Amino acid sequence: MFYREAGDFKTSYVDDSQTFPIKFDRYRYYVVLAVAFGIIPFIINDYWANALLLPFLIYAIAAIGLNILVGYCGQVSLGTGGFMAVGAYACYKLMTAFPDVSMFIHVLLAGGITAIVGVLFGLPSLRIKGFYLAVATLAAQFFLVWLFNRVPWFYNYSASGQINAPERDVFGIIISGPNAPAWATYLFCLIFLTASAIIARNLTRGTTGRTWMAIRDMDIAAEIIGVNPLKAKISAFAVSSFFVGIAGALFFAVYLGAVEVGEAFGIQKSFLVLFMVIIGGLGSIFGSFAGAAFLVLLPVLLKLVGVDLLGWPTDIVAHLQLVIVGALIIMFLILEPHGLAQLWRVAKEKLRLWPFPH
Amino acid sequence: MLDNAEGYVTEDGRKIGGVVMEMKNITLRFGGVVAIKDISFDIREGEIRAIIGPNGAGKSSMLNVISGFYVPQEGEVWFHGSKRPPMRPFEVAQQGIARTFQNIALFEGMSVLDNVMTGRLNFMQTNILQQAWWKGKAEAEEVENREAVEKIIDFLEIQHIRKTPVARLPYGLKKRVELARALAAEPKLLLLDEPMAGMNVEEKEDMSRFILDVNDEFGTTIALIEHDMGVVMDLSDRVVVMDYGKKIGDGTPDEVRNNQEVIDAYLGVSHD
Numbered sequence: 001m002f003y004r005e006a007g008d009f010k011t012s013y014v015d016d017s018q019t020f021p022i023k024f025d026r027y028r029y030y031v032v033l034a035v036a037f038g039i040i041p042f043i044i045n046d047y048w049a050n051a052l053l054l055p056f057l058i059y060a061i062a063a064i065g066l067n068i069l070v071g072y073c074g075q076v077s078l079g080t081g082g083f084m085a086v087g088a089y090a091c092y093k094l095m096t097a098f099p100d101v102s103m104f105i106h107v108l109l110a111g112g113i114t115a116i117v118g119v120l121f122g123l124p125s126l127r128i129k130g131f132y133l134a135v136a137t138l139a140a141q142f143f144l145v146w147l148f149n150r151v152p153w154f155y156n157y158s159a160s161g162q163i164n165a166p167e168r169d170v171f172g173i174i175i176s177g178p179n180a181p182a183w184a185t186y187l188f189c190l191i192f193l194t195a196s197a198i199i200a201r202n203l204t205r206g207t208t209g210r211t212w213m214a215i216r217d218m219d220i221a222a223e224i225i226g227v228n229p230l231k232a233k234i235s236a237f238a239v240s241s242f243f244v245g246i247a248g249a250l251f252f253a254v255y256l257g258a259v260e261v262g263e264a265f266g267i268q269k270s271f272l273v274l275f276m277v278i279i280g281g282l283g284s285i286f287g288s289f290a291g292a293a294f295l296v297l298l299p300v301l302l303k304l305v306g307v308d309l310l311g312w313p314t315d316i317v318a319h320l321q322l323v324i325v326g327a328l329i330i331m332f333l334i335l336e337p338h339g340l341a342q343l344w345r346v347a348k349e350k351l352r353l354w355p356f357p358h
Numbered sequence: 359m360l361d362n363a364e365g366y367v368t369e370d371g372r373k374i375g376g377v378v379m380e381m382k383n384i385t386l387r388f389g390g391v392v393a394i395k396d397i398s399f400d401i402r403e404g405e406i407r408a409i410i411g412p413n414g415a416g417k418s419s420m421l422n423v424i425s426g427f428y429v430p431q432e433g434e435v436w437f438h439g440s441k442r443p444p445m446r447p448f449e450v451a452q453q454g455i456a457r458t459f460q461n462i463a464l465f466e467g468m469s470v471l472d473n474v475m476t477g478r479l480n481f482m483q484t485n486i487l488q489q490a491w492w493k494g495k496a497e498a499e500e501v502e503n504r505e506a507v508e509k510i511i512d513f514l515e516i517q518h519i520r521k522t523p524v525a526r527l528p529y530g531l532k533k534r535v536e537l538a539r540a541l542a543a544e545p546k547l548l549l550l551d552e553p554m555a556g557m558n559v560e561e562k563e564d565m566s567r568f569i570l571d572v573n574d575e576f577g578t579t580i581a582l583i584e585h586d587m588g589v590v591m592d593l594s595d596r597v598v599v600m601d602y603g604k605k606i607g608d609g610t611p612d613e614v615r616n617n618q619e620v621i622d623a624y625l626g627v628s629h630d
Binding site: 012013014017199202203206207208210211213214216217218220221222223224225226227228229235239283 | 425426427446447448450451452456457459463464465466467468472475476477479480482484486489490491492496497499500501504505508539540543
């Protein structure tokens with residue numbers, strides 16, 4: 001009933017280092033998992049899947065990936081859109097080249113290929129940091145989009161220059177293409193998101209995560225106490241790009257179905273995911289979820305309130321959305337640089353004492 | 359007595375072993391500025407070695423040479439009987455040299471526990487895939503190192519703040535956490551850069567006690583830079599005195615205290 005940690009004693013270091021050390025949190029987590037896996041697939045329809053759930057799940061994966069790089073390892077990246085494109089095109093090439101292989105394998109391989117590309121573009125981080133690194137990753141963004149536009153091999157020489165997801169399945173259940181049922185695509189993305197979040201959490205609470213954070217907080221001191229900066233930065237780029245690549249593959253194959261690279265994976269996508277990470281909270285897995293949920297929900301809510309309720313013209317509401325997102329980002333940067341995750345943390349600390357705050 | 363390779367016995371009866379680290383004719387230049395000029399000295403196993411001198415004498419540069427952050431233009435660094443090739447700082451750390459910093463260099467975004475755990479990197483063997491899976495090897499390793507870290511946390515009496523983010527701690531505690539992080543590496547040689555800078559008398563007493571206890575209980579060899587002469591003379595077994603990048607004195611605290619050159623350059627004369 002109450003949010004309490006009193007009486008919840010840890011008697012082993014395993015208990016103490018678990019993801020949700022407080023019982024209430026742990027049960028809440030199990031309930032969320034049960035609802036997500038056990039209830040939503042039965043009540044989902046196409047509108048909910050396409051307008052809310054799929055983009056949320058996919059952006060959450062991308063945000064977790066970017067958060068590892070920016071929030072945990074402190075390496076600024078503006079190349080997220082480009083890396084998502086790598087995942088999408090890798091997935092497309094794999095889907096068309098090996099039609100009989102399960103989509104699970106394709107998406108994982110797409111993530112792996114993106115990881116390799118990410119490491120390549122991460123190499124400059126060994127020499128440069130901050131703004132300069134941001135510009136280097138920006139170069140990756142533009143180069144990758146250009147590459148997928150200009151080299152016909154990547155889009156299988158199709159006349160439109162687009163890539164279209166063919167119909168593929170997992171264990172006989174159609175996942176991609178126009179005939180894929182909403183619950184199947186939802187579950188497919190949910191499995192990837194759950195796995196990504198657990199892996200990200202395991203990495204960030206262990207040795208690897210500590211080397212990342214050490215590099216983020218003070219790279220020179222980190223190196224002097226024994227952190228290999230090459231290994232830390234490259235592994236952050238690899239893991240981050242792996243998740244971003246998976247998100248890109250799902251975004252293309254499961255969500256959109258047809259992709260024109262400049263439109264779907266342009267610089268706006270890089271910024272969108274970066275905003276999710278900033279608003280959600282740098283250096284927090286929960287923050288990645290919160291940021292993705294917030295920026296996916298906001299346009300839908302605004303449309304609901306603005307167009308359906310108040311009867312405003314659609315274009316005004318669309319522009320209003322840009323204004324609000326921009327204002328929110330400035331507000332967050334000034335008032336709460338650690339984002340929604342920090343607000344959540346503060347709320348929990350208050351709850352822990354409620355109703356006797358002194 | 360110092361030519362004896364087997365070491366010596368200190369006044370308070372501690373046995374000092376052979377040479378752990380030897381600096382041979384180290385010269386370090388930054389462009390035209392000579393920070394360290396042809397300095398040689400050694401650090402013996404189990405001793406507390408102090409490096410003193412006025413500001414800008416090159417003490418911190420010397421520590422940075424030892425920890426591999428600066429590469430000297432001339433001279434050799436010998437560690438455990440073999441000449442050390444030029445290496446990156448993290449490789450030096452892997453050899454068993456840990457240090458603290460003059461301006462606290464803790465990882466501010468992490469908790470005390472995570473900071474100290476980072477000090478145990480040398481003992482972490484699992485790869486990234488095992489850590490991603492967590493159950494099994496990675497978890498066992500985490501628990502094993504956590505136990506070692508808890509001993510150090512216990513030793514330095516910082517149990518009550520183990521989950522606190524470092525950024526929230528006061529200065530004195532931060533210094534102690536930094537010492538804990540260095541100790542977590544179970545170093546063969548511990549470098550302390552002004553461990554008592556900016557502390558009040560009580561905190562200095564605490565820190566002195568910890569340094570002596572570390573040396574006593576773990577047998578750790580310690581090299582420290584410090585400006586508080588009372589502390590230096592009480593703690594250290596041998597003292598190197600530097601001035602303008604040159605070595606002007608080397609010996610026991612009593613020898614150094616009575617060295618005219620050292621008095622002129624640094625200690626001064628007491629007016630009583």
